[in-house]
Amino acid sequence: MATAVAAAAAPRHSCAKLSVAVEDPKAPGGGGIFVKATWLPTRFSLAVTDGAGAWVADASDAEVRLRAEQWDQPVSEYLALAERYLAFHQPSSTYSFHEAGAGRRLSWTFEKQGTKLEWRWKLQPAPHPQQTIAEVLDFLMDANIRLSEEVVRKTQSFEKVKQEAENCLQQSERFNNEKAEFEQASFTKFVAVLNSKKAKLRQLKDRIAALESADKAPKEEEQQEEEGHSTDRTEPIEDASDKDQSVNDEPSETGSGGDPHSSPEKPAAAAAAATSRGRRGRKRARK
Numbered sequence: 001m002a003t004a005v006a007a008a009a010a011p012r013h014s015c016a017k018l019s020v021a022v023e024d025p026k027a028p029g030g031g032g033i034f035v036k037a038t039w040l041p042t043r044f045s046l047a048v049t050d051g052a053g054a055w056v057a058d059a060s061d062a063e064v065r066l067r068a069e070q071w072d073q074p075v076s077e078y079l080a081l082a083e084r085y086l087a088f089h090q091p092s093s094t095y096s097f098h099e100a101g102a103g104r105r106l107s108w109t110f111e112k113q114g115t116k117l118e119w120r121w122k123l124q125p126a127p128h129p130q131q132t133i134a135e136v137l138d139f140l141m142d143a144n145i146r147l148s149e150e151v152v153r154k155t156q157s158f159e160k161v162k163q164e165a166e167n168c169l170q171q172s173e174r175f176n177n178e179k180a181e182f183e184q185a186s187f188t189k190f191v192a193v194l195n196s197k198k199a200k201l202r203q204l205k206d207r208i209a210a211l212e213s214a215d216k217a218p219k220e221e222e223q224q225e226e227e228g229h230s231t232d233r234t235e236p237i238e239d240a241s242d243k244d245q246s247v248n249d250e251p252s253e254t255g256s257g258g259d260p261h262s263s264p265e266k267p268a269a270a271a272a273a274a275t276s277r278g279r280r281g282r283k284r285a286r287k
Helices: 002-008 061-070 075-086 129-249 265-286
Strands: 012-021 032-039 044-049 054-059 095-100 103-112 115-125
Touching: 012 075, 012 129, 032 075, 032 129, 044 075, 044 103, 044 115, 044 129, 054 061, 054 103, 054 129, 061 075, 075 103
Parallel strands: 012 095
Antiparallel strands: 012 032, 032 044, 044 054, 054 115, 095 103, 103 115
């Protein structure tokens, strides 16, 4: 069941240009080869060309499983590591492509736990070299077209985003200017309102001060009038006492002709009592 699912999985294709060491740098290809690979869950295939010839390799499920066991790796991990070095040129790896009998041997190096290791795969001459080279070129042309279209889309998207960013920047600047103008206008209105309130408060303070001063003046006048009345009231008292004294002095003259039983002190006491009652009456009236 698992094998059927793996076989039904869609293959992945890759093509990379690898810089390799060659026996004759002047030979066709000049140290560069194109490796087209088809990756499946349990196997892979290679088609290699240097522009003059073509070679192929078809790694079966059994061969891949045997290689993975030799390296103490699961099949999936072995394939992932092979794809990493054959689908993309790794600068840290050393690639070589040398003759091996009737075919060629492709090898590459990698490091694992500080140890430099090398993997090799032998390729056989392609049955139809021109067709294999054409397939590699077609794949490269299709990939180039897809990349060109992707670049165009990315460029257009970038330009669109750039234009939107510029529009946003302009809008942000406009908002900032409007905000500054609004704040300035609001501040000006606030200052005007604040100044008017201050002027109103000053007017109210002046009115309060005027009312206090106006209320204070009548009180001072009343106090002065009370002081004047108190002075006036003391004078009649002195006159009354003087009169009382004069009354007290008169009996010497009238006592011989009047009633011998009448006392001259009674009229004086009556006058003093009347004066005292009049003084208390005036105080109650003022209160």
